[in-house]
Amino acid sequence: MPSSRVETLRLGDFRNYPSLDLTFDSGFVVFFGDNGAGKTNLLEALSLLSPGRGIRRATYGEMARQGGSGGFLVRAAVASTDGATRVESRLSPPGAVPASRNVRIDETAVKTADELLEICRVLWLTPAMDGLFTGPGGDRRRFLDRMVLAVDPAHGRRASDYERAMRSRNRLLSEDRMDDGWLSGLEAQMAELGVAMALARAELVRMLAAKIDAAAGASPFPLARLELASGYESADLAGAALDTEEEVRLALRRSRALDRASGRTREGAHRADLAVFFAAKAMPAALASTGEQKALLIGLVLAHAQLVAQVSGFRPILLLDEVAAHLDPGRRGALFDLVASLGVQAFMTGTDAQLFEALGGRANMIPIGATD
Structure with missing residues (x-):
């Protein structure tokens, strides 16, 4: 099975980096150094190889270096069995044309960032996700949708079109004179898109649950059990899609x-x-200990990486921020071995190079020094 690997990374005015050029020749890449040195900024740059605003969900303006031009450049060479592809994300300085982030693949401007999914799939795990099971439902929904997007590239467009139609409907409902024709059209659009989103989410959960069950007894991380609340309490998603869309449309009306x-x-x-349960203890993940929640999340992300490889046909790129510090040496070594068995390229960060001793000579160890 082919895999996508980042061979080079060039930054210009991105976060704390005026300029930077890095070359990678391993399946494991470790950025290590003090807190605040810019390790996570490198993972954020790599996350722009996928659609969206990256691992922090920051605005593009926030990614531009303070005191810099006001824009930024992230350029990477991504290798696969078909050769190397140059991917570029650029935010032009204020006043320039275009005035927003633009993406190029081999010097050709893309129509939508979803075209990046034809080059590689990027998955990540960050400390900000540690509260996923106890936090608001919106966080889990975004996590779920990123998982769906990695196996179904059309999901992102459906979601953005659905949100746009819903905002328009809400605005019309707030007006004194509601236009029935416009509302009916928006509700039909919301029904079609919303049911398609719900079915895609349900299929992802079904496939991921099967992948998790298949790993029972073999994974060093606890297994999760997943349950999906679709958002449609009164609709039967098990029926024919057209019938369900009509049911949802009438309910909106x-x-x-x-x-x-x-x-x-x-x-x-x-x-x-998305409800997640600690399968071995038959309890909601939110009630598990902090360490158990972290281990559950790692297992979930790795199972998803396997699923992405199976469905998309090529192995994803993993971004694992500060993941090693939260694991004991035995489970840390098991994590490295499991990632190696997946055949993916994994970028990891940590404050101490000794956390990655179990990798031996398998990794590019890159020290990141403090910058101004």
């Missing part, structure tokens, strides 16, 4: 008055949530 009173659309794909 009937709920206009209540939605107008509440100032929001109360039911739909935007209300979905």
